Amino acid sequence: MKKRIQDERIIGEARKQNSLGFTILYFGVLLDLLYRQFILQQPISSYWDLALLFFGVTFYLAAKRISSGLLVNKPNLKSIMPPSIVAAVVFSIVNYWWLGNTSPVELITDGIVFFVGFCATILLMQYISSKKNDEMLKD
Amino acid sequence: MYNIYYILCWGVKWGLINRIKLARIERGLTQQQLADAVGVTRQTINLIEKGKYNPSLKLCLAICYSLSRTLDDLFWIKENINEKADSR
Numbered sequence: 001m002k003k004r005i006q007d008e009r010i011i012g013e014a015r016k017q018n019s020l021g022f023t024i025l026y027f028g029v030l031l032d033l034l035y036r037q038f039i040l041q042q043p044i045s046s047y048w049d050l051a052l053l054f055f056g057v058t059f060y061l062a063a064k065r066i067s068s069g070l071l072v073n074k075p076n077l078k079s080i081m082p083p084s085i086v087a088a089v090v091f092s093i094v095n096y097w098w099l100g101n102t103s104p105v106e107l108i109t110d111g112i113v114f115f116v117g118f119c120a121t122i123l124l125m126q127y128i129s130s131k132k133n134d135e136m137l138k139d
Numbered sequence: 140m141y142n143i144y145y146i147l148c149w150g151v152k153w154g155l156i157n158r159i160k161l162a163r164i165e166r167g168l169t170q171q172q173l174a175d176a177v178g179v180t181r182q183t184i185n186l187i188e189k190g191k192y193n194p195s196l197k198l199c200l201a202i203c204y205s206l207s208r209t210l211d212d213l214f215w216i217k218e219n220i221n222e223k224a225d226s227r
Binding site for chain 2: 006007008009010
């Protein structure tokens with residue numbers, strides 16, 4: 001029996017194409033979810049399976065990146081402030097325009113809670129990832 | 140220190156240069172024979188010889204063993220990849 005060729009170039013190229021295909025599918029599903037939620041204003045019960053799949057894959061990717069130690073930045077509150085502020089502002093805009101929350105006190109409270117939660121999540125991810133990186137350096 | 144190194148190297152095109160074709164012809168092998176010996180397709184050998192594909196270290200070593208050469212003989216890195224390979 002002839003030995004099967006394991007050509008690294010073919011394997012690498014196939015992986016690259018699979019990765020591109022996955023990226024297109026991932027962002028396609030994201031756009032579909034946003035369209036259904038904010039343009040068609042469908043209830044979540046009509047697309048919960050798609051949402052579950054999307055968030056499941058997202059959490060899986062995040063968990064794998066953390067467990068593999070791919071977040072190489074040391075936990076640093078200063079560096080995560082700008083993205084957290086942007087995320088909190090976007091959250092507040094969505095809260096005001098689409099969810100119809102017009103109470104200023106609630107808007108500010110929700111924004112602050114989201115901001116703190118967002119910062120805490122990223123810090124936790126960076127902390128676990130840096131722990132993993134430190135473990136790799138041990139024998 | 141690394142930052143200074145990257146700034147100094149900014150804009151310089153690094154490329155992996157090889158002398159596989161010459162070594163292969165000296166050994167009297169065809170691309171297909173070399174490809175069979177190292178377990179890849181002929182297209183991969185062709186692309187490596189033309190400098191259009193950077194092989195992994197494992198494949199580099201397999202090629203070296205097949206051609207009875209050292210890694211240093213067959214592969215090196217050059218700053219300006221547009222220069223000819225045989226000007227080493």
